[in-house]
Amino acid sequence: MLTCPAPVTRVHTLREALVQRASHPHATVLAGGTDLMVYIELGSVQPTAILDLWGCTELRGISGDGRTLGALTTWSDVVGHPALPAALRDCARTVGAPQIQNRGTLGGNIVNASPAGDSLPLWLAMDAKFELASVRGVREVPASEFWLGYRKTALAADELLTRIHLHPHAGDRLHYRKVGTRLAQAISKVVLGGRLRVVDGVVTEARVALGSVAPTPIRAHHVEAALLGKPIDPAAAAAVAADIAPIDDIRSTAAYRRRVAANVIRAWLETEARTPS
Numbered sequence: 429m430l431t432c433p434a435p436v437t438r439v440h441t442l443r444e445a446l447v448q449r450a451s452h453p454h455a456t457v458l459a460g461g462t463d464l465m466v467y468i469e470l471g472s473v474q475p476t477a478i479l480d481l482w483g484c485t486e487l488r489g490i491s492g493d494g495r496t497l498g499a500l501t502t503w504s505d506v507v508g509h510p511a512l513p514a515a516l517r518d519c520a521r522t523v524g525a526p527q528i529q530n531r532g533t534l535g536g537n538i539v540n541a542s543p544a545g546d547s548l549p550l551w552l553a554m555d556a557k558f559e560l561a562s563v564r565g566v567r568e569v570p571a572s573e574f575w576l577g578y579r580k581t582a583l584a585a586d587e588l589l590t591r592i593h594l595h596p597h598a599g600d601r602l603h604y605r606k607v608g609t610r611l612a613q614a615i616s617k618v619v620l621g622g623r624l625r626v627v628d629g630v631v632t633e634a635r636v637a638l639g640s641v642a643p644t645p646i647r648a649h650h651v652e653a654a655l656l657g658k659p660i661d662p663a664a665a666a667a668v669a670a671d672i673a674p675i676d677d678i679r680s681t682a683a684y685r686r687r688v689a690a691n692v693i694r695a696w697l698e699t700e701a702r703t704p705s
Contacts, residue, residue: 432468434475442486442561445588448479450563453585455479459500459536462528487535487590497592499535506534513554513596515604515621519547522606535589541579541644548575548645549621550604551592552637559591560584568593575644600625600633601700605692609679616640617680618688622696624660626705631655636693641672641685648672651693660701665694 456475467473487500494511506520551571603622608614619639636648648671654664674685
């Protein structure tokens with residue numbers, strides 16, 4: 429931040445934050461800053477003004493037995509919270525080194541809208557809802573409707589992401605898997621977030637979500653359809669070929685991502701198929 433001449437406005441209450449956002453909709457929002465500071469130093473982002481939310485404690489914390497998470501909740505907060513799903517805590521452990529986990533926020537990862545964002549497929553798998561607030565009021569947007577394109581979201585210019593709402597079901601089987609050069613401190617090549625609900629040996633609900641295989645995190649609808657209404661069938665993983673559109677880039681090839689996406693889904697389903705209902 430030392431090389432950025434943009435003025436910084438620091439807020440300490442949600443009301444202050446929303447008023448500032450309404451007055452300066454083009455200001456760059458700073459949450460944890462773990463991505464933004466890098467982008468500024470690289471010159472790929474050149475803010476004209478910065479709205480610093482870090483001191484806004486209203487946006488921090490986990491409540492409702494893990495059902496509501498503030499947008500400024502850090503990954504370290506998630507790792508240490510026993511009420512949260514194990515898959516979400518597994519995800520938090522892969523987000524950089526402890527220093528990044530101490531500063532990086534859930535909201536920053538979501539709003540950054542990178543298709544390689546570690547947590548994004550998991551929010552899709554959990555049918556999370558994002559609370560978006562402005563001086564005009566509050567609305568909820570399902571994760572499935574939030575990412576509109578490459579680094580584009582449903583946030584209006586005067587809105588901030590304030591909370592994440594989860595609606596867990598006791599019988600759900602939730603899974604997370606990240607594939608990268610290393611388990612942590614590496615950008616993902618493929619990310620899987622999965623959720624199954626199995627009743628009397630039959631899949632009644634399926635969510636299979638992937639990152640790094642399309643311009644946005646996506647649901648693998650063909651895989652989901654192949655799973656519903658029958659016992660868990662690992663062969664359903666092959667249907668992912670109709671769901672994804674990966675690219676070649678500096679981290680991996682499209683062919684690798686296609687193969688790995690199918691493999692990680694199949695491995696997950698094989699494990700679940702051996703698990704008693």
